[in-house]
Amino acid sequence: EIVLTQSxxxxxxxxxxxxxxxxxxxxxxxxxxxxxxxxxPGQAPRLLIYGASSRATGxxxxxxxxxxxxxxxxxxxxLEPEDFAVYYCQQYDTxxxxxxxxxxxxxK
Amino acid sequence: QVxxxxxxxxxxxxxxxxxVSCQASGYTFTGYYMHWVRQAPGQGPEWxxxxxxxxxxxNYALSFQGRVxxxxxxxxxxxxxxxxxxxxxxxxxxxxARDPGNRNSYWxxxxxxxxxxxxxxx
Numbered sequence: 405e406i407v408l409t410q411s412x413x414x415x416x417x418x419x420x421x422x423x424x425x426x427x428x429x430x431x432x433x434x435x436x437x438x439x440x441x442x443x444x445p446g447q448a449p450r451l452l453i454y455g456a457s458s459r460a461t462g463x464x465x466x467x468x469x470x471x472x473x474x475x476x477x478x479x480x481x482x483l484e485p486e487d488f489a490v491y492y493c494q495q496y497d498t499x500x501x502x503x504x505x506x507x508x509x510x511x512k
Numbered sequence: 513q514v515x516x517x518x519x520x521x522x523x524x525x526x527x528x529x530x531x532v533s534c535q536a537s538g539y540t541f542t543g544y545y546m547h548w549v550r551q552a553p554g555q556g557p558e559w560x561x562x563x564x565x566x567x568x569x570x571n572y573a574l575s576f577q578g579r580v581x582x583x584x585x586x587x588x589x590x591x592x593x594x595x596x597x598x599x600x601x602x603x604x605x606x607x608x609a610r611d612p613g614n615r616n617s618y619w620x621x622x623x624x625x626x627x628x629x630x631x632x633x634x
Contacts, residue, residue, distance in 0.1 A: 437619070437620075439620040439621075441557075441621075447626075448607055448609075448624035448625065448626055448627055449557060449607075449621070449624060450624075451620065451621060451622050454612075454618075454620050460622065461622075492556055492557060494557075494620060494621075496618065496619035496620045499571070499573070499619075500559055500573040500574065500575070501559040501573075501619055501620075502559070503556045503557045503558070503559070504556060505555070505556045506556050
């Protein structure tokens with residue numbers, strides 16, 4: 405199974421800052437079959453990015469994804485107050501589908 | 513708009529079974545695979561498997577094979593996930609999540625239910 409390792413575990417930032425989240429896979433994720441989700445407390449995850457870099461419907465353009473192979477990145481260009489949440493990456497190249505353990509963005 | 517409405521919270525004893533439902537609306541139920549994903553307290557999500565709403569075919573994660581059964585009732589646009597021989601570490605929020613592939617399976621999730629809390633307690 406492909407293990408996804410996200411770093412850092414927690415980030416303390418201020419609104420307006422730029423943030424880069426990392427997701428590293430234990431083996432290559434072919435065809436960039438990687439998605440990113442945002443989860444707020446008490447809510448289900450929300451799809452942000454699929455195919456490593458395609459924004460889901462309704463997702464603001466301050467969210468962008470990149471990467472290939474084993475290294476993927478989610479960038480939020482300018483943090484808004486509603487962006488403070490936990491972010492998960494998920495690979496869908498190989499069964500079983502797997503998620504990272506998450507990166508928590510908290511307000512500094 | 514797409515909505516996935518799940519059944520209410522459950523408390524079960526170890527060894528028992530639980531069946532969670534997920535009623536879909538706002539789209540053609542038979543057009544999209546339905547996945548089940550669970551999330552234990554403080555943990556990342558864990559994929560359990562999917563059901564094909566047309567054929568009823570399933571694909572389960574190895575770690576759940578033998579204990580999980582995913583079914584559907586197309587007449588009421590509802591998917592079900594039953595987990596048997598419950599253990600304490602099955603305590604989690606269980607989500608249904610739609611695959612965005614129209615008659616295909618892309619294996620990521622574009623719409624999620626709000627989750628069903630399952631607590632396994634003696």
